[in-house]
Amino acid sequence: MYAQMIKSEATEDDPQRLAEFQARIDAGEKIEPKDWMPEGYRKTLIRQIGQHAHSEIVGQLPEGNWITRAPTLERKTNLLAKVQDEAGHGLYLYCAAETLGVSRDEMTEMLLDGRMKYSSIFNYPTLTWADMGAVGWLVDGAAIMNQVPLQRTSYGPYARSMVRICKEESFHQRQGFHIMMAMVKGTEAQKRMAQDALNRMWFPALMMFGPSDKDSVHSSQSMAWKIKMNTNDELRQKFVDETKPQADYLGLTIPDENLKWNEETGHYDYTEPDWNEFFEVIKGNGPCNADRIEARQKAWNEGAWVRDAMMAHAEKKRGAKANGAAQ
């Protein structure tokens, strides 16, 4: 999903308190904002929830690209509702991160200057309308797979925002699949367009789960703290297993010759994505990294006077009210 390669922060707290904290987590208790927590737990969560929030916000851009060009009014209203949901999801998550002592503006600034990341998937372009189908079906599908277990994460505000998000997100995947169903029933050209979207999105979607477990160095502490609930490869396998029959239903071919059912494991074998490409995209060298940050920077800069003016207006109104009351 939306949090990849979250570096666990080392923690230098009193061993006694750390042990008590771990016992609370092991007992399934939720940690709330005012509770004592190790510094590493707090920092890792800020990084993870922040990256998740940024992904929701930046994730509006590739889909926003097609709102004005949706093929029918109904598709347009559906897509608009989905993109609006993503804004809401970003807000829930920013608020959850803020309970850990970081401000909204700080997080935005860290996104803009590259100190914080967002999911690699949003650095790929959406070239045709079929991409709206593939994004909903695969990208939201992968996101849900990661977010459902996070409803049980140890940090209360994060878990609660995940519950809301999961409730809303299943519509996203369905609307994407619905677009794909219409495309594959259309003309030959439309069917080709659907296949092309799947071809381009498949491996980037697999990358959403983060690097292979053997290269995933930050997992064990996060899993002990229940910030991360499953390993990257577990979730990726689950995604492949669930998606293959859906592709079959659509009559589309997943672009992987090695994708085969394995009787022994009870799972599909599949080819791992090109991890060099993944690390390049994370480093900022994907096809759309520069565009995405430029768009966010522009919105931030051009919205500054609106944010200031609204605050000034509210203060003026408060002043007038106080004066009125005094007289």
Next chain:
Amino acid sequence: MSKEWPLWEIFIRGQHGMSHRHVGSLHATDAEHAIKNARDVYTRRNEGVSIWVVEAEKITSSSPSDKGPMYDPARDKIYRHPSFYDIPDEVGKM
């Protein structure tokens, strides 16, 4: 330069007859603005019939470290529950 909008806690009455329940928070310039934003952020799917907004810094909350002294005294007062009192069956429903 820019000052961040204050944080508001949002409470929503899900349906008639229920209490308002905390659903989350958001930033807004004033109470009226907070209600408008809460409508967009927290009631996109008919989740509510009424909204309360409270500026987060105006809320006073108990401290987690007081958990023991605050709540433990209630633990041994089992006579506050109806099941403490045995009433013979022949008395009927009570």
